[in-house]
Amino acid sequence: MMETSKQVKILVENLSLQYSDGIESLKNVTLPFYENRINVLLGPSGGGKSSLLRTLNRLNDLADVKEISGKVLIDGVDILSPSTNVIELRRKIGMVFSRPVVLPMSIRENITYGLELEGEKNRTKLEDAVERCLHQAALFDEVKDRLDDSANALSGGQKQRLCLARSLATEPEVILLDEPTSGLDPVSTLKVEGSLESLKENYTIVLVPHSIQQAGRTSDYCAFILQGELIEHLPGNLMFTNPKIQKTKDYVEGRFG
Amino acid sequence: MNNSENEYGRRKFIEKAGIIALGGMTILTIAPIFFIVGYIIYQGSPAISWEFISGFPSDGMKAGGILPALVGTIYLTVGTAIFSVPLGIGAAIYLSEYAPDNNITRLIRVAIINLAGIPSVVYGLFGLGLFVLFLNFGTSILAGSLTLSIMTLPIIISTAEEALRAVPQSFRLVSVSLGGTKWQTIRRVVLPQALPGIITGIILGLERAAGETAPILFTVAAFFLPRLPSTPFDATMALPYHLFVISTQVPGMPVKIQFGTALVLLVFTLSMNLIATTIRSRARAKREW
Numbered sequence: 001m002m003e004t005s006k007q008v009k010i011l012v013e014n015l016s017l018q019y020s021d022g023i024e025s026l027k028n029v030t031l032p033f034y035e036n037r038i039n040v041l042l043g044p045s046g047g048g049k050s051s052l053l054r055t056l057n058r059l060n061d062l063a064d065v066k067e068i069s070g071k072v073l074i075d076g077v078d079i080l081s082p083s084t085n086v087i088e089l090r091r092k093i094g095m096v097f098s099r100p101v102v103l104p105m106s107i108r109e110n111i112t113y114g115l116e117l118e119g120e121k122n123r124t125k126l127e128d129a130v131e132r133c134l135h136q137a138a139l140f141d142e143v144k145d146r147l148d149d150s151a152n153a154l155s156g157g158q159k160q161r162l163c164l165a166r167s168l169a170t171e172p173e174v175i176l177l178d179e180p181t182s183g184l185d186p187v188s189t190l191k192v193e194g195s196l197e198s199l200k201e202n203y204t205i206v207l208v209p210h211s212i213q214q215a216g217r218t219s220d221y222c223a224f225i226l227q228g229e230l231i232e233h234l235p236g237n238l239m240f241t242n243p244k245i246q247k248t249k250d251y252v253e254g255r256f257g
Numbered sequence: 258m259n260n261s262e263n264e265y266g267r268r269k270f271i272e273k274a275g276i277i278a279l280g281g282m283t284i285l286t287i288a289p290i291f292f293i294v295g296y297i298i299y300q301g302s303p304a305i306s307w308e309f310i311s312g313f314p315s316d317g318m319k320a321g322g323i324l325p326a327l328v329g330t331i332y333l334t335v336g337t338a339i340f341s342v343p344l345g346i347g348a349a350i351y352l353s354e355y356a357p358d359n360n361i362t363r364l365i366r367v368a369i370i371n372l373a374g375i376p377s378v379v380y381g382l383f384g385l386g387l388f389v390l391f392l393n394f395g396t397s398i399l400a401g402s403l404t405l406s407i408m409t410l411p412i413i414i415s416t417a418e419e420a421l422r423a424v425p426q427s428f429r430l431v432s433v434s435l436g437g438t439k440w441q442t443i444r445r446v447v448l449p450q451a452l453p454g455i456i457t458g459i460i461l462g463l464e465r466a467a468g469e470t471a472p473i474l475f476t477v478a479a480f481f482l483p484r485l486p487s488t489p490f491d492a493t494m495a496l497p498y499h500l501f502v503i504s505t506q507v508p509g510m511p512v513k514i515q516f517g518t519a520l521v522l523l524v525f526t527l528s529m530n531l532i533a534t535t536i537r538s539r540a541r542a543k544r545e546w
Contacts, residue, residue, distance in 0.1 A: 057434060059430065059433065059434055062429075062430070062433065087436050087437075087438060088436075090433065090434055090435065090436045091435075091436035094434075094435075095434040097427070097430070097431070097434075099427065101425075101427040101428065101430075101431050103428060103431060103432070103446060104428070104446070104449075104450055104545050104546065113432070113435060113445070114435035114436055114437075116445075117432075117435060117436055117437045117438075117441050117445075118436065150545065152545040163431075166435065167434075167435070169435075170435065170436060
């Protein structure tokens with residue numbers, strides 16, 4: 001791996017989050033995410049990984065959050081501040097969910113949707129975006145002849161790659177992926193992982209993997225989160241060979257979780 | 258062994274008897290519908306002719322056609338739609354997408370449900386008080402449409418809200434995560450998906466309005482008018498009220514005309530019902546979630 005000097009793209013500082021049903025989801029988490037790297041959030045489910053992910057694009061605004069404190073600095077700007085333009089923020093941060101949810105439209109419209117929300121009407125620009133994003137998500141060859149078909153006709157793996165392509169249309173700087181391959185077969189999973197590997201050249205990637213093995217395959221940096229707390233944050237290779245904390249070791253070796 | 262075989266036979270008998278009993282109840286439920294419709298067609302169809310549809314009543318309503326009543330009912334249905342559709346959809350969108358989940362919202366929902374339970378004659382009386390007298394619209398299509406709108410609104414609001422809520426939350430999340438505002442999300446994703454359900458609710462609501470007698474009794478309906486209404490401030494004849502009049506108020510009325518009128522009203526409302534059902538089943542077949 002080319003070890004160019006790594007740059008912090010997102011800095012989470014002392015982030016705590018509590019939902020109104022009393023569940024404390026994150027406890028005083030401080031964690032950097034690096035540019036042009038795959039940043040993996042590892043840990044058992046219900047530990048707060050998704051909450052952290054959804055804080056980064058303020059999607060948690062839609063959930064029943066009771067209290068949130070701390071800072072999330074993206075390029076040095078705290079996006080939790082009330083003056084943040086969340087629409088602008090979400091365009092800058094693409095997101096892929098664990099279930100491949102295609103919008104009830106054609107393949108093409110799924111990709112142009114984000115751009116059309118911005119008011120983009122230029123046909124050429126929209127067409128270019130469709131082609132570029134489908135290439136980036138390694139889906140173009142499979143769907144190029146049926147762009148106007150309903151996206152729902154695609155297979156699960158294709159749908160998820162369409163979701164990835166869709167999230168790239170607004171030219172984001174960060175891509176958040178919440179267990180993007182949890183419902184996919186191994187071949188589709190490898191295709192998605194392959195796309196991430198090439199996408200990281202241009203993006204900051206934050207990935208919640210669906211297995212420890214996937215974390216091992218993909219992570220440049222890996223944060224182990226347990227019950228809302230950051231236990232350890234290490235470069236990926238060290239995380240799986242030489243973690244410093246016993247809990248981490250137990251988890252990556254499969255003794256719990 | 259013998260004993261358990263007996264037991265098995267007994268259970269099988271009970272099973273069969275149960276199916277027959279339940280099936281019989283179903284037949285008893287739908288039989289009156291077929292009987293009513295069949296009887297009205299049998300008695301009414303001899304009256305149906307172009308003259309009946311397009312002519313004015315004559316000979317003290319004992320002959321001639323029902324044009325003014327038919328036109329009046331169409332006007333009232335359209336008038337009701339003009340007021341109740343935008344209001345109803347707007348309220349449904351607010352309740353489903355924007356309203357906070359608190360006691361006030363719950364109170365509003367309860368009020369809407371109860372509004373649907375108010376007897377229609379009470380709506381009529383209310384319309385008389387508010388629209389005809391207080392707002393001084395007189396007995397007019399305007400007053401009648403407004404009264405019918407109030408009666409139709411709860412149906413439209415509840416079905417539309419239900420249709421909106423049925424759209425998966427994940428669509429909303431995706432749209433918002435792509436930088437959509439709430440309104441963009443509603444307009445581009447939620448509404449198109451909910452539209453068939455909303456339209457079905459609208460049609461069913463309007464169908465009820467078209468067939469009601471009590472709400473128009475005090476607010477718009479005329480016993481007999483020799484001409485068609487020309488402005489929203491005119492009174493008009495209407496099919497349900499006309500049917501009431503020729504069935505009870507006119508001695509020596511030919512049965513054929515009574516049932517002919519009933520048949521026209523029935524076809525009017527049933528065809529609306531048919532349209533609603535078609536829209537719903539088409540949309541279900543096309544739906545992708």
